[in-house]
Amino acid sequence: xxxxxxxxxQLAESDATPESVYHQRRDILxxxxxxxxxxxxxxxxxxxxxxxxxxxxxxxxxxRTLAGKSSSYSNPQLSLTPEDKILKYNNFYxxxxxxxxxxxxxxxxxxxxxxxxxxxxxRNPFTLGYEDLFKxxxxxxxxxxxxxxxxxxMNIPWLGFPLAALIKAASxxxxxxxxxxxxxxxxxxxPGQASRRLGGGIDYPYVEGLRLDEAMHPLTLLSVGxxxxxxxxxxxxxxxxxxxxxxxxxxxxxIVKITLTDKMPPTxxxxxxxxxxxxxxxxxPKVDHPRxxxxxxxxxxxxxxxxxxxxxxxxxxxxxxxxxxxxxxxDLTRNY
Ligand SMILES: Nc1nc2c(c(=O)[nH]1)N[C@H]1C(S)=C(S)[C@@H](COP(=O)(O)O)O[C@H]1N2
Ligand SMILES: [Mo]
Numbered sequence: 001x002x003x004x005x006x007x008x009x010q011l012a013e014s015d016a017t018p019e020s021v022y023h024q025r026r027d028i029l030x031x032x033x034x035x036x037x038x039x040x041x042x043x044x045x046x047x048x049x050x051x052x053x054x055x056x057x058x059x060x061x062x063x064r065t066l067a068g069k070s071s072s073y074s075n076p077q078l079s080l081t082p083e084d085k086i087l088k089y090n091n092f093y094x095x096x097x098x099x100x101x102x103x104x105x106x107x108x109x110x111x112x113x114x115x116x117x118x119x120x121x122x123r124n125p126f127t128l129g130y131e132d133l134f135k136x137x138x139x140x141x142x143x144x145x146x147x148x149x150x151x152x153x154m155n156i157p158w159l160g161f162p163l164a165a166l167i168k169a170a171s172x173x174x175x176x177x178x179x180x181x182x183x184x185x186x187x188x189x190x191p192g193q194a195s196r197r198l199g200g201g202i203d204y205p206y207v208e209g210l211r212l213d214e215a216m217h218p219l220t221l222l223s224v225g226x227x228x229x230x231x232x233x234x235x236x237x238x239x240x241x242x243x244x245x246x247x248x249x250x251x252x253x254x255i256v257k258i259t260l261t262d263k264m265p266p267t268x269x270x271x272x273x274x275x276x277x278x279x280x281x282x283x284x285p286k287v288d289h290p291r292x293x294x295x296x297x298x299x300x301x302x303x304x305x306x307x308x309x310x311x312x313x314x315x316x317x318x319x320x321x322x323x324x325x326x327x328x329x330x331d332l333t334r335n336y
Contacts, residue, residue, distance in 0.1 A: 078155040154300050160224050178212060
């Protein structure tokens with residue numbers, strides 16, 4: 001348990017540390033003759049931050065062109081994070097805890113054939129195959145903000161369809177109150193699932209959940225692509241969730257199972273550190289993480305990672321007008 005929390009602490013804290021302090025720490029280690037690579041966990045994490053945009057070998061682009069119709073739920077005024085940063089700076093612990101690990105290690109991840117199952121408290125359970133993902137629903141483009149709990153953010157042009165469309169097709173019964181999601185479990189393909197060290201101490205498969213009304217909200221997206229192409233494996237191919245008003249960890253990748261249930265489902269980061277990561281995980285600049293402020297964020301745009309501008313974090317990540325009603329009367333300090 002302690003090791004688990006340490007992995008997340010180091011990852012998040014190094015990310016939330018101002019550039020100057022961060023460099024000072026690196027220099028101190030250097031003077032002591034300690035190379036970052038010699039430190040088991042911190043070494044991996046810190047090296048990842050610096051290497052993400054280094055001389056990464058070009059990987060073959062498996063992505064196919066994908067078009068999406070425009071949507072009134074998109075934010076076309078946002079300045080986009082460059083595509084190469086969305087592709088190279090990732091959290092996908094199944095492939096390792098460094099930001100650069102998913103891009104480096106997920107290139108041969110098999111996403112076709114793929115099956116995603118929807119079941120539980122529904123009248124019409126069904127399974128979608130790989131091609132169904134792109135054919136059965138109308139694909140839209142949604143430019144959304146993404147705010148990671150580690151206090152960095154991106155603006156991403158997703159392609160996908162509302163989760164509500166899928167849930168409606170399954171016809172939930174009146175006892176369905178929550179939706180549970182599960183990522184593929186395949187340690188042969190996902191080195192982080194085969195090794196507790198590489199995988200950050202998480203008990204896989206990665207699981208997430210939403211209240212049914214959150215899942216049915218028109219902003220909640222099942223994404224199958226970004227920047228005009230199908231998803232890269234490191235972004236959660238072939239299908240991942242995107243809930244733009246919640247911290248990034250709610251947006252579970254490479255989903256194989258969606259289950260309607262009457263009980264609040266367990267969620268990976270809440271299991272790991274319940275006092276730090278709640279079920280709701282709504283972006284909230286007034287409720288700090290126990291170990292760092294959530295009032296501002298490092299926006300990843302053009303240029304160097306550390307020259308990225310800091311900007312204030314918005315309530316519900318800028319989607320307050322659309323989603324605040326879902327939480328009326330709830331104490332958001334307790335329901336973090
Ligand atoms: N299965 C799975 N889903 C995941 C994660 C993960 O480690 N495993 N990381 C989450 C976190 S913390 C974030 S911030 C986003 C990052 O998505 P991106 O790499 O596509 O930007 O994915 C989320 N979904
Ligand atoms: Mo995150």
